[in-house]
Amino acid sequence: MGRSSDDGYRAGFxxxxxxxxxxxxxxVTATAIPSITTVVGNAKLRASMTSLSxxxxxxxxxxxxxxxxxxxxxxxxPTGLVGYVKLAGGSTTLAKQDPQVDMQAPISKLIPPLAAxxxxxxxxGVLGFTPRTETPSFNTRGLPCLFAGGACDNYGFIYYxxxxxxxxxxxxxxxxxxPAGRIKRWFWNGSAWID
Numbered sequence: 001m002g003r004s005s006d007d008g009y010r011a012g013f014x015x016x017x018x019x020x021x022x023x024x025x026x027x028v029t030a031t032a033i034p035s036i037t038t039v040v041g042n043a044k045l046r047a048s049m050t051s052l053s054x055x056x057x058x059x060x061x062x063x064x065x066x067x068x069x070x071x072x073x074x075x076x077x078p079t080g081l082v083g084y085v086k087l088a089g090g091s092t093t094l095a096k097q098d099p100q101v102d103m104q105a106p107i108s109k110l111i112p113p114l115a116a117x118x119x120x121x122x123x124x125g126v127l128g129f130t131p132r133t134e135t136p137s138f139n140t141r142g143l144p145c146l147f148a149g150g151a152c153d154n155y156g157f158i159y160y161x162x163x164x165x166x167x168x169x170x171x172x173x174x175x176x177x178x179p180a181g182r183i184k185r186w187f188w189n190g191s192a193w194i195d
Contacts, residue, residue: 037165038165038170038171040165041163041165041171042163042170042171044104044107044163044165045107045161045163045171045173045187046173046185046187047104048101048103048104048107048161048173049161049173049175049185049187050185051101051103052083052101052103052175053175053183053185054101055072055083055084055085055099055100055101056072056083056136056175056177056183057183058085058099059071059072059085059099059136059137059138060138060142060144060181060183061142062085062099062138063137063138063139063140063142064138064140064141064142067140068087068088068140069087069088069089069137069138069139069140069145069147069152070085070086070087070088070137070138071085071086071087071088071089071092071135071136071137071138071147072084072085072135072136072137073085073086073092073094073135074109074135074159075094076108077094077102079102079104080102080103080104080106080107081102081103081107081108081109081161082094082100082101082102082103083100083101083103084098084099084100084101085098085099085100086098088137088147088152089147089150103161106163106164106165107161107162107163107164108161108162108164109159109160109161110160110161110162111133111159111160118162118172119172119188119193121158121160122158122174122176122186122193126193127156127158127176127178128178129156129178129179130156131155131156131157131158131176132146132155132156132157132158133157133158133159134146134157135147136157136177137152138181139152139154142181143179143180143181144156144157144177144178144179144181154179155179156176156177156178156179157176157177158174158175158176158177159174159175160172160173160174161173161174161175170187170188170189170190171188172187172188173185173186173187173188174186174187174193
């Protein structure tokens with residue numbers, strides 16, 4: 001049988017019980033927030049790399065369709081890193097009508113990842129070619145090239161990106177373009193580059 005208010009007890013929780021429950025809730029939340037930040041950061045990094053792959057593919061298709069060499073440039077804006085497509089050898093200034101991708105801050109482009117705690121570069125043997133890190137262009141046949149003085153010599157390229165939100169071993173990504181034009185996304189899992 002329950003206690004009545006006549007016994008001197010009141011129904012409800014004591015202040016100590018409430019404080020214990022609140023403390024447990026705060027501890028669980030404090031433990032979960034870094035994991036949530038990492039998951040969200042990794043999702044945004046993957047989305048940005050997928051968008052950038054699409055932009056590079058757009059550059060390639062535009063070069064073939066317009067029968068003109070096209071270049072993908074990178075520029076840091078207040079909103080973050082932006083990749084955009086322009087006619088090779090023309091103006092490099094970003095314009096509203098240019099095909100573009102805004103990679104969410106704080107993603108930055110690095111050549112190559114040399115910072116402390118950064119992963120090793122993707123090996124040439126894994127890529128199957130010796131990559132360049134300059135600004136990529138695509139010629140009229142859709143092959144990646146280095147545009148200079150009207151010439152567009154065929155090369156493969158690689159670019160490394162870091163999301164500074166992610167403090168765990170992850171947060172690194174790369175985009176490679178083979179000399180044949182294959183665009184591939186890579187992600188660092190803490191011990192190896194995977195796609």
